[in-house]
Amino acid sequence: MDTAMPLRYSLLPDTYAIARLDPAAPVPPGVLDGPGFSTISRTADELSLVCPEARMPAADRVEGGWRVLRLHGPFAFDEVGILSALLAPLAAARIGIFAISTFDTDYLLVKAEALATAQAVLAAAGHVEVA
Template sequence: MKIKKIYQDFSVCQVEDYSLVNLDSEYSFIGKTDEEKSLVCITSEVPSNVIRRDDGWKAFCIQGVLDFSLIGILAKVIAVLADNDISIFAVSTYNTDYVLIKSENYQKGLDVLKSIGHEIVD
């Protein structure tokens, strides 16, 4: 499997609403429940109406379009990282999965994935 590095710094946030979110950004992930409105975005694009934020995340995606019939792709990646004491924050789009790792563990995470046969691509 190919793991594609993303060269941006990310923040995980809670926001009051989505009115100030840059939906034209290269990366913007929103999630809403009855209790909160969440946003994962490029750190330099965190909106001013943020309630809470956690900076210092780096990301990669599983390259290629993942068919819905595929089972366990993200689970396998997460399990390997967890076995190496690397916590993650995952988001998914229709096509693929994105994994965020705190900056201080990012290279270690990539190295672990490479050591078990995943190809790391730019």
């Protein structure tokens, strides 16, 4: 992919939370229930949950207030520079992100208070927000 090419993305409607649980913890019920984006990752070090704040179970380490930008894929596995085309301008603007990739596309989480700035930075870089 030509990373100079504008990427299209949509803002998901909910506010999201990210939680870190012990790596041996069971997946809490309800995290994947209902519509919208959610994801679970388990590594040797942690169990990470991302879901709408309303569905996030109690956990020792939870951080809410995230908004989700969904890139319009699908992107082939041999396409390079997809995330960097978005992350470079956001990094230059000092906007932190939490990135998640799926089989077809990528999701960027930005804090709600940085959302308007992130949208402006992405627009200035040539990327297009669609409904």
